[in-house]
Amino acid sequence: MTDEEKGPPATPGAKKAKRRGRPTDRPSTIRDVAAKAGVSVATVSRTLAGNYPVSAETRQRVMAAVDSLHYVVNVHAKALSGRVAGPIALVMHDITGPSLAHVAAGVEEEAGGRGRLSLVCSTKGDTKREDDLVQLMREQHAAAVVLVGGTVTDDAYHRRMAGYAKALDSAGSRLVLCGRPPLPAGVPATVVDYDNRGGAFQATAHLLTAGHRRVLFLGGAPGFSSAEERHLGHQDALRAHGAPYLEELDTTGDYTRKSGYLRTREALRTGVEFTAVFAGSDVVGLGALAALREAGLRVPHDVSLVGFDDVPFAADLTPALTTVRVPYEELGRTAVRLALDREVGFASDNHVVLSTQLVIRDSVRTAD
Amino acid sequence: MTDEEKGPPATPGAKKAKRRGRPTDRPSTIRDVAAKAGVSVATVSRTLAGNYPVSAETRQRVMAAVDSLHYVVNVHAKALSGRVAGPIALVMHDITGPSLAHVAAGVEEEAGGRGRLSLVCSTKGDTKREDDLVQLMREQHAAAVVLVGGTVTDDAYHRRMAGYAKALDSAGSRLVLCGRPPLPAGVPATVVDYDNRGGAFQATAHLLTAGHRRVLFLGGAPGFSSAEERHLGHQDALRAHGAPYLEELDTTGDYTRKSGYLRTREALRTGVEFTAVFAGSDVVGLGALAALREAGLRVPHDVSLVGFDDVPFAADLTPALTTVRVPYEELGRTAVRLALDREVGFASDNHVVLSTQLVIRDSVRTAD
DNA sequence: CAGAGGAGAGAAAACGTTTACCGCCCTACT
DNA sequence: AGTAGGGCGGTAAACGTTTTCTCTCCTCTG
Incomplete structure (x- = not known):
């Protein structure tokens, strides 16, 4: 599946080149370097690793050979002998x-x-x-x-x-x-x-502190732990501020712009009252913003909006989006x-x- | 530098465990599997590769051993013998x-x-x-x-x-x-x-076709080939439409929001006339948008704007940004x-x- | 019934490093 | 002068696979 042949063996000639002599083709090995420098492979290895005394003259010869042969160590061989940390x-x-x-x-x-x-x-x-x-x-x-x-x-x-x-x-x-x-x-x-729950708490609390009582909640998909935590945080804040929990203001969906747009438009259409929106994610907030604007509502003049995530564009929206930063x-x-x-x-x-x-x-x- | 020891040898005991016997510690090898299944390593390898006939009964024994030992092939060894494609x-x-x-x-x-x-x-x-x-x-x-x-x-x-x-x-x-x-x-x-040049040509041409004659160009940094190509494309379009090239409308800077904001504000401050802006990148366009809005100018009512890149947020801006899509x-x-x-x-x-x-x-x- | 041929399996040689073990030669003590 | 020890360097044994040879049975064919 993931490991395919390095290439089809193609012609028998190519195959032979692969197996037999090293016709300038294959990358050079430590042995080539050793031969060219007139030393043993151990010396080459030690010179390169630098963890063992090697005379200046030998080092120089080895380095020259390394350069002229464009030698690079083969990680796989190195890893096999245990000196490479995993990715x-x-x-x-x-x-x-x-x-x-x-x-x-x-x-x-x-x-x-x-x-x-x-x-x-x-x-x-x-x-x-x-x-x-x-x-x-x-x-x-x-x-x-x-x-x-x-x-x-x-x-x-x-x-x-x-x-x-x-x-x-x-x-x-x-x-x-x-x-x-x-x-x-x-x-x-x-x-x-x-801290999804704490973040959501802060967001809703911010809205409630600003005097909003009816906050449209654009939650994430049920089953997703992060969405559920944010939902919980939202409800915590409602409770803490003595605001009523209203089922018609509590929506779920996915964290897409489209979902935010659709849910906000739907709320507007059915006439449920709200003066603020807490979007479970900034992209959802983007959708809400579009729906609000489309309905002629200004943010934040007519309705306030808070997002979640603090994605890069949040600061660049107009109005710049108040949101919960996730590190x-x-x-x-x-x-x-x-x-x-x-x-x-x-x-x-x-x-x-x-x-x-x-x-x-x-x-x-x-x-x- | 990049290849560190897998971990300090720590205690001599740990080191011994690493070198000597295999005390449940080290991941199992193909040899362990072969031993457990009572076959040769060659057979295990072939069973796993599935490119060679192996009797059903042998296969079963091997697989059982693989499962019970949680065996996974070692990529490095595999790569060394030449069967792994590079990343x-x-x-x-x-x-x-x-x-x-x-x-x-x-x-x-x-x-x-x-x-x-x-x-x-x-x-x-x-x-x-x-x-x-x-x-x-x-x-x-x-x-x-x-x-x-x-x-x-x-x-x-x-x-x-x-x-x-x-x-x-x-x-x-x-x-x-x-x-x-x-x-x-x-x-x-x-x-x-x-095609930077062609894209820029289209962008400016679009503006000129819409009747704009004075287009503020927010170019990228000189020396960057993409920036220079876009600059060239912009000039091509000017020439092709017989629009004048005006030095005061031709700015360079980097592709950041801040640069776009600053340059646009500066143009506004010094009173150079323009009815459209071609931002060398969408983020620069974002900055321009902010500066324009800050000055009480509406887009596109008072000034038109075109970007470059078609980053995801481009479609979500208000107004949705006309831009050049790069694949x-x-x-x-x-x-x-x-x-x-x-x-x-x-x-x-x-x-x-x-x-x-x-x-x-x-x-x-x-x-x- | 002899021999060819195929299926299934094992032994061992790569693959390219690192490093534990040994040597050798010199220097510097006693 | 004898020798301990340090600086250098070589040999060869891992590391864990894949694959090429072999080899041994069977089975099928003439």
Whole structure:
């Protein structure tokens, strides 16, 4: 599947060239260098590694040979003899989303800083492909496999993760879940999440403090833990401020612009009253904004709006969107840090929750 | 640097466990499986590869052993014996940018579809780090090293690329440049670019056709080939439509929101006349939009605006931004396709230019 | 019934490194 | 003067696969 032939053996001649003599074709090996420099392979290896005394004159001869032959060490051989650290694998739904891209950047940065390579793969939401990818990363001897992004977190999900965790553990890799709820104790995995509930609480509380009583909630899909946590946070705030919970203001859908647009338009059409909107994600907020504007309503003059995520464009909207910042890059960095510290033998937590923070811009106005 | 010890040898006990007997600790090898199944390693290998007849009963025994030992093949060993295709390396400034993320997605998709792994690394614009990364990828025996994103393309740049190309070639890797100008003939590299000049031509032509005569051009930084091409395209259109070239309308800067904002505000302040703005990139357009709005000007009612790139948020702005679509994902896909086809022995072009396309939305209005 | 041929399996040689073990030669003590 | 020890360098044994030879049975054909 994932390992194909390097190329068809093609002609018998080509095959022979591959097997027999080295006709300028194949990259040179340490043995070629040794021969050219008139030393043993051990000396070449030691010269290159620099962890063993080598006379200046020998070093020079070796280096000259290395240069003239364009020698590069073969990682696979090196890894086989045990001197290469495993890469960090990042498995996500799709790299293109603004928040996921930041997680990826965080992972890449932290991994690179520690001399690790980052492998990225996208699943497009296909569970089967996720299975394959985890298996593949096991073969790659990845130091850590970081799964990131929302999913429905039902029983099947938990069984799947436990399976991944054990399979990876047996191959010496660590499973890290990013932006996902904790796993049962005993599962060999690390979870890095952020405070969805607290963030949502702050968002709604901000609206209520500004005097709004009827807040249209554009929630995420049921079953998704992050969506449910945000929902909970919203309700917490309602309760804390003594605001009524109104079923007609509580909607669910997915985190797309379209869904935000449709739900807002529908609310407007059916005439449910509200003076503010809390969008479960910034993109949903974008849709809401469009629907509001289309209906001739101004933000924040007529209705206030709060988003969630603080994606890059949030600050560039008009009005600049008040939203909840999620430390996506930090999420990625923390994921690899925890996995790697553990690998090196440091104690590290199995479950950390990063805090979120309300960032106030121009899309909320005090209710009259 | 990039290859560190897998972990400090720590205690002598740990070291011994590593070297000597296999105390449930180290992942199991093909030999363990062979022993458990009571067959030779050759048989295990063949069973797993499935490219050689093995009796049903033997197969079953082997599979049982594989399962119970949680065996996974070691890629490094496999690669050493020549059965693993090299990964695709993507080296970019920063994964976080909306357009680069799409290139990355294209690369990942095409690579994944062909059973290749994708390595991503970011340079943060540091040339030294780019050097290191290219060297690293050479060691990794990457099938292709894709460099993407704008840079200043001076002589030093060309020398650097020629050096990379040769170094990679000697290690059996192919250098692919994405969104960069062609290299001199003879350099073993592949270049995939898109039509900056043509796109810019269309953008300005669209404005001129709508009756605008004074178009503020927010160009990119001089020295960047893409910026210069767009500049050329803009001038082509001016000439083609008999519109005057006015120096005070021709600005350069970088492709940031801030730069767009500042330059537009400056133009407004100094009172140079214009009825339309052509922003060299969508983010720059975002800045222009903000400055225009701040000055009480409406888009497109008072001034028209065209961007470049068609980043995801372009369609979500108010007004939805008319812009030039760049096929970023296609760029990524093409890069790996060309590199891989060549590897397999198919002929493939060394230089392809993808076309861009004007997408008309709501930010341009016919001039009175 | 002899011999050809095929199916199934094992032994061992690569693949390209790193490193544990040994040597050798010199220098510097006692 | 004898020898301990340090600086250099070579030999060869891993590391975990794949694959080429072999070899041994069977089965089928003439």
